[in-house]
Amino acid sequence: MSRILIVDDEVSIRAVVREYAEFEEYEVDEAENGMEAVEKCRANDYDMIIMDVMMPKLDGYSASKEIRRHKNIPIIMLSARGEEYDKLFGFEIGVDDYVVKPFSPKELMARVKAVLKRGRTENASSRERLKFEGLEIDLAGREVYVNGQKASMTPKEYDLLFYLVRNINLAMTRDKLLEAVWGYDFFGDDRTVDTHIKMLRNSLGEYRKFIVTLRGMGYKFEADAH
């Protein structure tokens, strides 16, 4: 679920926004001013920031600018009426949306949803591509390359490999793998995992070495020195 940071110097506003946001099942954190927001963003990962423009210590614009230097988080600005010039300026530093005070919490939530949705589809192209020596894994494209050559795999092989890689260097029991890759409603044989590990290893060719057997336990994807 998405985590949201609410930045405003007024407690009452933070409280209202928090209430609505938690109703929508967002995880909420608060900051009292721009300075605190910058610090919190350095320490934590948020999916979105809702920030007032006028605040003591560090205003919303400056805080946004500072945060954006390190992280590309969507930001919705709250501002008082009649700050038109500021609005335009806001769009230029890349604020994702504006809501004018006094705002309706429902409207704010609709915009939060829209911006989060927008971000999600855009980020789908920020393709994660993992590389271990000559083994390349394209999660978004659902493809695996062995020494530059596409390795064709069955769905279960992909799922299994992706799960192991997502939990890199972590020991995975057969039960855990069955639950995660096959689903909680699979009631078959433990050893089914073995068979698929076998096939996955064959598909990986020389990079089968990354799939390590943990006797009496299960398997893991190990990417350390070999």
Add this chain to the structure above:
Amino acid sequence: MSRILIVDDEVSIRAVVREYAEFEEYEVDEAENGMEAVEKCRANDYDMIIMDVMMPKLDGYSASKEIRRHKNIPIIMLSARGEEYDKLFGFEIGVDDYVVKPFSPKELMARVKAVLKRGRTENASSRERLKFEGLEIDLAGREVYVNGQKASMTPKEYDLLFYLVRNINLAMTRDKLLEAVWGYDFFGDDRTVDTHIKMLRNSLGEYRKFIVTLRGMGYKFEADAH
């Protein structure tokens, strides 16, 4: 340059928006109501629509929905204060932004710019023709050429192809395709996608090879080495 269609029943509003839009060097066309907007969109290509919600004959929501069935044009809605319920609904049918009346023309223009910019980066250049070997795709003109010859396709085939191409090399599940191409309110069979993929492949002739089946997953448009 971008072409904008302004849809509002009040002459004065159309005039104001036209003035500002032409100052920004957009090409402007007008429609008096939703019905006229739908017709004009069928006949011409616009890069964006600015549309009032309340209009005689056909309201903004219904018009948007109708237009979106055939063309994926960004839409900014204008609405009077206090139509909160409608707003939420509006975001769900995929309106790109909202501006509340009475609006400031400057703000409206800033949003137009933002939405157009967003669209351009998403479309990876909206006016450009994409070329994959002998397969040419004209996103703006909504046309596809196979070895220089225009390929006639049904609207759904276009939509499906365009969506796959916009998400090139990305694995797409049937559900994702249904939601994106058919709309969130489609409650039919998954396999409908398969049938349209079949027809799309036939239309693409030898370039059917770009449409790759991802067993157990869905499909993708793959433009890598073959």
Add this chain to the structure above:
DNA sequence: CGTAATTTTCACAAATCCGTCACGAAACTC
């Protein structure tokens, strides 16, 4: 209102994958 075009569903064939089993190899225990 009627015809044509498009979309959707359905059924069946073809392709592919999955889960189980059996047996031998490897590893661990004592």
Add this chain to the structure above:
DNA sequence: GAGTTTCGTGACGGATTTGTGAAAATTACG
């Protein structure tokens, strides 16, 4: 090093998934 447990693997029948043609339903448009 014999016994025991665990793992690797090939094979096979059944289960899933996909491709496709055709019928049915819906929609577009004169």
